[in-house]
Amino acid sequence: MNFPDNLRYTKDHEWIKLEGNIATIGITDFAQRELGDIVYVEIETVGKTLMAEAVFGTVEAVKTVSDLYLPVAGTINEVNPALADSPEVVNTDPYGEGWMVKMTVNNPDEVKALMDAAAYTNLVGA
Amino acid sequence: MKNTPFTQKHIALGAKMAEFAGYNMPISYSGINDEHAAVRTNAGVFDVSHMGEFILKGENALDLIQRVTSNDASKLTAGKAQYSCLPNEQGGIVDDLLIYCIEENKVYMLVVNASNIEKDWNWISKFNTKNVEMHNISDKTCLLAIQGPNATKMLQPLTDIDILNLKYYTFAKGKFAGVDNVLISATGYTGAGGVEIYFEDKEGNAEKIWDAIFNLGGPQGLKPIGLGARDTLRLEMGFCLYGNDIDDTTSPLEAGLGWITKFTKEFTARPILEKQKAAGVARKLVGFEMVDKGIPRHHYDIKDAAGNKIGFVTSGTQAPSLQKAIGMGYVEVKHAALDTEIYIGVRDKLLKARVVKFPFV
Numbered sequence: 001m002n003f004p005d006n007l008r009y010t011k012d013h014e015w016i017k018l019e020g021n022i023a024t025i026g027i028t029d030f031a032q033r034e035l036g037d038i039v040y041v042e043i044e045t046v047g048k049t050l051m052a053e054a055v056f057g058t059v060e061a062v063k064t065v066s067d068l069y070l071p072v073a074g075t076i077n078e079v080n081p082a083l084a085d086s087p088e089v090v091n092t093d094p095y096g097e098g099w100m101v102k103m104t105v106n107n108p109d110e111v112k113a114l115m116d117a118a119a120y121t122n123l124v125g126a
Numbered sequence: 127m128k129n130t131p132f133t134q135k136h137i138a139l140g141a142k143m144a145e146f147a148g149y150n151m152p153i154s155y156s157g158i159n160d161e162h163a164a165v166r167t168n169a170g171v172f173d174v175s176h177m178g179e180f181i182l183k184g185e186n187a188l189d190l191i192q193r194v195t196s197n198d199a200s201k202l203t204a205g206k207a208q209y210s211c212l213p214n215e216q217g218g219i220v221d222d223l224l225i226y227c228i229e230e231n232k233v234y235m236l237v238v239n240a241s242n243i244e245k246d247w248n249w250i251s252k253f254n255t256k257n258v259e260m261h262n263i264s265d266k267t268c269l270l271a272i273q274g275p276n277a278t279k280m281l282q283p284l285t286d287i288d289i290l291n292l293k294y295y296t297f298a299k300g301k302f303a304g305v306d307n308v309l310i311s312a313t314g315y316t317g318a319g320g321v322e323i324y325f326e327d328k329e330g331n332a333e334k335i336w337d338a339i340f341n342l343g344g345p346q347g348l349k350p351i352g353l354g355a356r357d358t359l360r361l362e363m364g365f366c367l368y369g370n371d372i373d374d375t376t377s378p379l380e381a382g383l384g385w386i387t388k389f390t391k392e393f394t395a396r397p398i399l400e401k402q403k404a405a406g407v408a409r410k411l412v413g414f415e416m417v418d419k420g421i422p423r424h425h426y427d428i429k430d431a432a433g434n435k436i437g438f439v440t441s442g443t444q445a446p447s448l449q450k451a452i453g454m455g456y457v458e459v460k461h462a463a464l465d466t467e468i469y470i471g472v473r474d475k476l477l478k479a480r481v482v483k484f485p486f487v
Contacts, residue, residue: 062358
């Protein structure tokens with residue numbers, strides 16, 4: 001499985017990429033494999049300011065539904081528009097085309113405190 | 127956790143494995159959508175060896191089967207199978223099952239759900255007052271379902287039995303892939319056609335048959351299929367899954383299984399069910415498709431337009447063949463007519479759905 005070195009990771013299997021105080025968030029390669037074929041991503045929190053670990057949406061696979069947890073506190077700015085018609089890109093390209101939201105983070109240091117690729121790899125036993 | 131004789135094959139093929147009914151079972155291999163499409167358009171192999179098999183033998187075997195099941199097993203002649211259920215004393219369902227007539231009036235095989243093997247065995251034993259010989263052969267019986275429009279064509283070279291022309295719900299016994307005494311049955315849980323094959327787990331039979339099937343079918347696109355796609359395939363057909371759509375609290379009449387409930391004979395809870403039929407059921411299992419975007423899941427509430435609870439979802443999924451979300455659930459009879467608008471409580475929202483007929487595909 002692939003866990004890029006330039007990202008940070010959470011125990012809930014989200015990844016976060018920080019550029020200035022703007023972060024892009026998605027789910028990890030491990031998470032998409034566990035979920036299987038993703039058929040629907042529901043995110044209705046654009047404009048909302050949420051705490052770290054708050055639920056910002058849900059992802060539906062054929063067999064299961066799973067909540068999406070915000071890695072750090074901040075405000076959701078944008079949802080990936082491609083997910084509405086092609087939720088399967090989360091399976092095929094979880095770190096690229098399959099990104100989920102962009103947000104303004106309250107405190108960039110919170111991102112640095114999350115797991116790096118090595119620690120996350122260790123967590124999922126990959 | 128128990129293994130089937132094929133567990134190592136699944137692991138070697140890279141299947142995602144999980145516990146189901148106490149067995150380590152494959153959930154998916156290449157992905158549910160891909161496996162589902164393989165079965166609908168070509169052929170796929172399911173290891174369902176976790177299912178239970180009982181043999182009932184003797185001059186009173188049919189009498190016992192008649193008393194514990196709802197369908198009329200006296201209609202069965204050798205080589206025929208029947209879908210039926212075991213009603214409980216309240217008119218609910220202990221389990222649903224298949225009954226195979228091996229020898230008329232003498233030998234029958236009952237095929238039951240893996241999660242209910244012990245429950246069914248105890249239930250049937252309780253009514254066995256006339257010394258019918260009962261054998262639980264579940265642990266030594268392998269069961270593979272090879273399903274799909276091309277399944278029988280692919281398998282025909284492995285046997286002299288004419289499986290291409292085997293009629294629905296009939297079976298034959300013979301040699302398959304060099305293994306004697308294989309029961310081949312034109313049944314399945316997918317609505318895609320194909321067969322199910324039963325054989326004893328001994329002397330490397332399991333590996334021999336699995337390998338023969340894939341050596342022949344592999345180059346023709348035959349795929350191994352997990353329990354995930356088994357569920358989406360059966361759901362598209364509107365087939366009931368015990369524990370979801372039917373259970374100890376649902377009656378066969380409510381579940382749309384009136385066609386396997388025959389009042390031409392005596393059986394458990396017959397008076398209750400007969401009365402229910404005469405009076406009409408209060409709730410009914412219906413199929414529905416989502417109008418609003420969202421996916422119904424087991425136990426979600428079903429409501430009317432005003433938000434009053436009128437029932438609950440028993441099964442739901444995104445249907446791979448239809449590219450839309452479908453479900454099954456019990457609703458009050460006045461909401462059960464085709465095209466009725468109902469609402470599914472998905473998290474904090476009410477999403478519109480419409481009652482449709484079975485099967486969905």
